[in-house]
Amino acid sequence: MQAHHLKIKALAAIAALALAAAVQATDLHVVASGGFAQAYKDLSAPFEHASDDHLVSAWGPSMGTTRNAIPARLARGEAIDVVIMVGDALDKLMAEGRLEPGSKVVLANSPIACAVRLGAARPDIGTVDGLRQAFLGASHVAYSDSASGEYIKHELLDKLGIKQQMDGKAAQIPATPVGEIIAQGEADFGCQQKSELKPVKGIEIVGLLPEEVQRRTQFAGAIVRGASHPEAGAALLRFLASPANAAAVEATGLEPAGEQR
Structure with a gap:
């Protein structure tokens, strides 16, 4: 009988740990522009495996007036945690107060x-x-x-x-x-x-x-002002910029941020 009660307690503890992990895992909303899209796609599964967070991904140009363009999405107030886009366009959004100051992370350069x-x-x-x-x-x-x-x-x-x-x-x-x-x-x-x-x-x-x-375009990421999950967003950007992932970024036709030209 005592062994039975211990087994029930053990199962309850495991269930509690699983529930806690589920609560901690977040749905991280990311919008990326085309230049970094393949690198982001290739690294998404490894990040989700390492973090237990789930990436909810969408795509859109860094500039322009189309509905999916990142500036238009932010202007509509879409629920976005992280943007990955052309560095110059990102800097403009940062200056407009749409992104968290100091959150910019340079990810790669694109020829x-x-x-x-x-x-x-x-x-x-x-x-x-x-x-x-x-x-x-x-x-x-x-x-x-x-x-x-x-x-x-x-x-x-x-x-x-x-x-x-x-x-x-x-x-x-x-x-x-x-x-x-x-x-x-x-x-x-x-x-x-x-x-x-x-x-x-x-x-x-x-x-x-x-x-x-030639004109190389910088790609960078940043946290959206008022993001629901800024810590998870910052972890994603650190992961994408990590030297350990430079080869995966380079394989998509990009030059990792550490390379100087």
Whole structure:
């Protein structure tokens, strides 16, 4: 009888511990932009295993006016704990008071690459002149409405001296990844951050922009002002930035934050 009571007490203790663990585990709401999305996806399961927290993930551009854009989500008051996005856009939201001061963690840098449809001729963009000819030789060129596309639209085409020639055949694509536009045949050449092109099926990455005209985009994360789970959010950002996870980040086409260029 006494053994039976001890067994019941032991089972009750185990149940209490399980309940306590369940109570401590949190649903952490995260919105990430495309450039860091694959690295975040690849590291989500290891983080959940290590922390027992559950990631509730959503996606959206770092800038722009589409409904899913991170600034628009915050303006609507969506319940978000952590944002992962282009560093410059994050700094703007920080200055506006939408993010917790001092919570920014730099995660990676992302170079711009260009791609063509799978099986198409591969232009040589290893030099500035080769890149210029690739733009001019394409029938339709696509670039994004986020950081890389803003650079191409407002600076790169001028640097290449072809802004006027590209009128009418180069287009900024809202929300949809550039790689998907190329894969669908709606553009025969396009450029975006390598980490956003890499997961897309049906395209071939032909190379990075030459260093003379390359523009790397910083990706960073921060805690949203008034977040429900700031401690868990901070733990996630530490995990993503950990040197132990640098290889996983690099495998997605990003340069881990510790690398200097």
